[in-house]
Amino acid sequence: MELTGIHHLTAITADAPANNRFYTETLGLRRVKKTVNQDDTSAYHLFFADGAGSPGTDITFFDWPAPRERRGTNAITRTGLRVAEDSLDYWASRLNGLAGKITTLDGRPSLDVEDPEGQRLRLVAAPDPQGQPWQGTDIPAKHQIRGLGPITISVHDLAPTEAVLTRVMNMRKVRDYASPDGQGQVHVFEMGPGGAAAELHVAVQPGLPQARQGAGGVHHVAFRVPDNAALTEWARHVAGFRVPNSGEVERFYFRSLYFREPGGNLFELATDGPGFDVDEPFETMGESLSLPPFLEGKRAQIEAGLKPLA
16 A cells, blocks of 8 residues: 555635735646635635646645744645756746745755745755646746645654654655754655655654644645545555544545644545546636535525635
């Protein structure tokens, strides 16, 4: 049993209209799904991805009126976004004022960026960024963001987290490097084929305070499994280690299993399908409000509680 890579990452915004503008206009991602948090229908759940909404390419946001995140450890701290190897100069120019300097980190040219709410991103040059280009942006196809990875989490103690990653999740520990902020070592765990799209980086930072989730922070990270049958096997596998978990949850666009690693970070295993075009045409997905069938009867009430994105 192997996870095959990063599936998606879900973060928190307190300003959905500005968030939508930044990720579609500034970063040039396609909004592939405009829906609501299925557990809190007062909040948008916005999905931004490559041109096809491919698994492993979407960064998503819950729209909650939360104060800013308090940074610290026991948190998901940096979201990698894959681009072509010759694209970082383009992005450094485009994101002038939002980005730092191009550096080499863990052997890869990288560019750290923060969105207007302080969401920490990292553009990572990958030899094969994969993903599908999007025609609805002014960013040239060769420079577009093609997907997620690596993802960095912070914990105060490596051993219990490593045990879950290697014994429960069957990841492989492959190397480590010094944290660029000087706060401890970062340990690299890979899954499936490895590479930037299939790595989790674990920074061990016992000197940092406990993080507090909020706007500009991350809610959870999800890892890929191919289909429902594989997810059922993973549910049995996780339960066999007596790890508290959600059981299988139907999210309509994919099926999920949730649990926390010992540092408190929320992990999700999610199926590759059926995908974002299951309930609307591929050509127009993400343009209007989509609701799973069990919420469709509440559409008028839900729409009345949502703010316009434009």
